[in-house]
């Protein structure tokens with residue numbers, strides 16, 4: 001099983017990361033702008049990890065506790 005998008009917004013993590021990079025969005029701004037992780041919140045740990053590490057496809061289930069919550073330090077998306 002591959003997890004690669006926010007189901008609620010139908011936005012792939014890869015596209016969300018690209019938008020954050022292009023628009024210079026913090027993690028909080030990315031969520032506010034796109035709605036990803038703001039509806040059911042299930043994709044929150046994936047989006048946070050994506051933003052911080054650049055990983056856009058996941059093969060393991062993540063719980064909310066598997067990735068630290070959004071913080072004011074999340075101002076710059078990972079660049080490969």
Ligand code: FES
Nearest residue numbers: 006007008040043
């Ligand atoms: S799956 Fe992303 S907010 Fe629901």
